[in-house]
Amino acid sequence: MATEITADGQVGKPITTMSRRNHQILVVDDESGLRDLHQENLEDAGFICFTAANGDDALDVLAVEAIDLAVVDIIMPGMSGLELFERMKQSYPWIAVVFVTAVDQMDVAVSRVKGGALDYLIKPVSRAKLIGAVGEALEKQSEFLENSGNRRHLEELLVHQSKALQNKVRELRALNRMFLELNSGRPTAQNGAGDLGQQPLA
Secondary structure, eight states, X not given: OEEEEOTTXXXXXXXXXXXXXXXXXXXXXXOHHHHHHHHHHHHHTTOEEXXXXXXXXXXXXXXXXXXXXXXXXXXXXXXXXXXHHHHHHXXXXXXXXXXXXXXXXXXXXXXXXXXXXXXXXXXXXXXXXXXXXXXXXXXXXXXXXXXXXXHHHHHHHHHHXXXXXXXXXXXXXXXXXXXXXXXXXXXXXXXXXHHHTTSOOO
């Protein structure tokens, strides 16, 4: 069993290749050597890896593949990594993003982490730091999606309960109307259930 190595080089909890097998990673970098190296390291660690040389190619991959996380270089010709990140937040907000940056771009990376990215790596990126950062980001994203799912489930449950309560109120109003009519000796309406539900409680 492999051991997770965190972004700061510390040994973390054990993780298995099986747990990585379903995770698809997209590496976006205009430098082919770094792109290929990141792909090799990620695939050796058990991840499924796709690559893109620029932002436009990355969007093409995102449109057809179920990507879980993107490792994005900030400085690229054409569409920058920052612009790609903004596009991803709009169209694929569930995808985790880890930036790769030079030291002089660290402030920019930190600001984007505060804006939704999950982590950043400073070049040169070692295999241990890459795998550690990807593993931590996937875990954070999984917790976020689980919490989001729980919130949606709670909202749906509240809506369902609210509708059920409204139905009970309508039934009680109808029964109350029928009770009042029986006590007054008047016949009850046979086909007026909809109208009865509109009458207020006495």
